[in-house]
Amino acid sequence: MTSVAGAVVIAVVLLAVVVVDVLRIHGRILRRLHERDPIEDPSVSLANREIS
């Protein structure tokens, strides 16, 4: 039973590292997409409209 618990601990630690990797890659993709096609901030756009 101790060996199975040890295996579970190792798998969970490695899974946590993989999840962090996935989140980092996801963030990187979102950042690149934003750089390529920036989403207009609606509040800024409204303020500009009021000035003009």
Place this chain on the structure above:
Amino acid sequence: MAAAIVTVSALLLIVAGAAKVISPDPASDALGVVGLPSHPTLVRIGSGLEVGVGLFALLVAGPIGPVLLALSYGAFAIFIVMLRREPDAASCGCFGAEGEVPSVRHVVVDSALAIGCLIAAVTAAPSTMGLLRGDLPLGIAFLIICAMGAWLAGLVLGATPLGSES
């Protein structure tokens, strides 16, 4: 815990060795960069030995298997440190593919596995076959979880595009 480390290490070594037997060129290039013998046939022989060490550690009880695993992972950690010092090192080829970055993560994981295997050898941790013989359902559960651990370790070390991104 030590038995799990030995089983995960052995499964990972078998997969990595088999991948390099099929595709030795990236590892051959990496060995050439650090000035070690790098002929693809030599890489295939070494990778075949990796598979042999992994199988031995899984099947044979006693401290020899874990010690061989510890030596293998210790050698990998030293190799990655040497490779990281070379500006031309683009890939380590650990899993037989291009684009596997020789990262600090490799050094940390390899060193941790080497230390874990040494501890298993010293503490006479039960072997995989011993666990399977002792209690078959529990042994199978142990083997499945260790296989998942080895797969995750492969992801962490960059055996797939997921890992090589970082």
